[in-house]
Amino acid sequence: xxxxxxxxxxxxxxxxxSALCYLPLIGIAVLLVEKENRIxxxxxxxxxxxxxxxxxxxxMVNAVKILLVGLFLSPLVNLMLAGLWLYxxxxxxxxxxxxxxxxxxxxxxxxxx
Numbered sequence: 001x002x003x004x005x006x007x008x009x010x011x012x013x014x015x016x017x018s019a020l021c022y023l024p025l026i027g028i029a030v031l032l033v034e035k036e037n038r039i040x041x042x043x044x045x046x047x048x049x050x051x052x053x054x055x056x057x058x059x060m061v062n063a064v065k066i067l068l069v070g071l072f073l074s075p076l077v078n079l080m081l082a083g084l085w086l087y088x089x090x091x092x093x094x095x096x097x098x099x100x101x102x103x104x105x106x107x108x109x110x111x112x113x
Contacts, residue, residue, distance in 0.1 A: 018043040019093040022085060024051060038111050043092055045107035046100060050088070053103060054081050 012020075018040045021027040027047035034040050061077045064070040091098045099108065 014040050015093060015095045019089050021047045022050070022089045022092065023047075027051075039097070041111035042097075042107050045110045046088075046104055049103035049107055050085070050100065054085075057081070 014037050017030060017034070017037075021030050021040065021044040027044040030040060030044045031048075034044065057077055058074075058081070061070050061073045065074065088098055088100075099105070
């Protein structure tokens, strides 16, 4: 259970709050109110970085659709991103820490500031 003296406008378990961070834009909102729990802050940062990378990857695949390669890559990339996104939510909900390569390290550094 979270601290009753918390300044957050909600009172939910940290692992649920962390899992919700992976929903688009929720990670940003959590960062605005969560100042103490480093694990939740880590998941919020990792989520934000995940969505930035996902958007960039989807944009690059859409740019190569003209070459017909993107027509085959687009469903694969979308499926891969959706699978990774669901995996992150599931593992976080089950109180397991999954640190993605590169962006996980950056997220950890940001969460500890």
